[in-house]
Amino acid sequence: MSDKHHQILVIGAGAAGVTVAASLKRHSNGRQLDIAIVDPAKNHYYQPAFTLVGGGCYSLEKTRRSVNSLIPKGVTLIKQAARGIDPENNSVELDNGNKVTYDYLVVCPGLVLDWDAIEGLKETIGKNGVCTNYSADYVEYTWECIQGLKAGAKAFFTQAPLPFKCPGAPQKIAYLAADSLRKKGILAQCEVHFTNPGPGMFGVPYFAKALVKVADGYGIHKDLLHKLIKVDGEAKKATFEVVAGDNKGEIKELDFDMIHVTPHQKTPAFLHGCAVSNDAGYVDVDEATMQHVKYSNVFGLGDACSTPNSKTAAAVRKQAPVVVENIKNLMDGKPLSAEYNGYGSCPLTTAYGKVMMAEFVYGGKVTPTLPILAKPNEESSMMWHIKTMGLPLLYWEFMLKGYEKFLEPQMDYDTGE
Secondary structure (H helix, E strand, C coil): CCCEEEEEEEECCCHHHHHHHHHHHHCCCCCCCCEEEECCCCEEECHHHHHHHHCCCCCHHHHEEEHHHHCCCCCEEECCCEEEEECCCCEEEECCCCEEEEEEEEECCCCEEEHHHCECHHHHCCECCEECCCCCCCHHHHHHHHHCCCCCCEEEEECCCCCCCCCCHHHHHHHHHHHHHHHCCCHHHCEEEEEECCCCCCCCHHHHHHHHHHHHHHCCEEEECEEEEEEECCCCEEEEEECCCCCCCCEEEEECCEEECCCEEECCHHHCCCCCECCCCCECECCCCCEECCCCCEEECCCCECCCCCCCHHHHHHHHHHHHHHHHHHHCCCCCCCCCCCCEEEEEEEECCEEEEEEECHHHCECCCCCCCCCCCCCEHHHHHHHHHHHHHHHHHCHHHCCCCCCCCCCCCCCCC
16 A cells, blocks of 8 residues: 545544534545545444443344444545644655645544553453443443442442543443342342542533432442452452542442442553654544644544533533534634534433433533423433434444434533532
8 A cells, every 4th residue: 555645634533523523524525535544443433332231131143234334435444543643744654654745634543441550451351240331342241240249249330530531431331230229139249339530420520420319329338449459260350559638548449249330441552752743642633623622624523532521422512513624624724613612522321211311511511402301400211312322323324324413411500500
């Protein structure tokens, strides 16, 4: 494969990359755009449904489609991984050593799971009662573990230090597991723990208060300021460090029958030390325009960019049109006009058949889309149907095909608090 030039080069064929490419094609305004996506992946997963898979109420197969089937017509797929970015020369180096040059670059490779950050996790994940919903390889084992819990069992659900994908997911599966135990009539005989290195149940206080009530309703132990540092699967022991407060530095070794682990997450290796990244390895972009802070023809979005929003597919859905519009502005010699407001959405599964739809923008302002159906901080059966049926349809048939017009969240919503 020889060196090649493309007008617009996109790194990543996940939710962000496919959506941006499809939207550029659909809203090209008559331009003949030459777009290429760089990604070696074979499969693309609808990851927001992994909680449901782990909870035994959604099939993994329904979350998976081939990457090839999602690439928009007329877009080139380069089945290689990016090895490096040289923004001074508008060039991306690929794993095979070839280089691809560009006029405009969109960097959205997502995050990778850091299995080595928790001692022993890599050796025991997927067995010994150690599971995670964060990997297609292990998500089905979560349901196997939940089904295997018996009276007297101790089940832990751990949250990783931020940032990581879908910050609500670690507690979503805790609620489904507790609800499963309740349905079997053994919840009162079991210990269910939710552990979080952070100080609260959720980053937005309005929802955090409601989630405390949900956890208390199940009798879930809320072990805040606790970070998982080691897992010994064969011995069924988990080691936690207290990271703040009066007991800071205390080490606790606890027995478990099941532990659902949220792995630490980081950007791909090629972004660390890269000219387009900040010190933490995230693509350094303006939080409103999504344009790189130094290189005007470089944009970032999705989980691997530096914007301080919740890392969710809903955020990508709102970021992508901003990137597309601002690239077109650059092409036309116009000022950047589109801005991202930090919107994110986390459909919190609080029970089988119940969801609390948490939607918010920068600063934690609550911005529900359909408050007429359910108050944002209340559990709703209608929102369960939106989570399990409506949002997957929106993702596959609209978002990934470049459609940008959806119901808008209410920016002036008054929570009454």
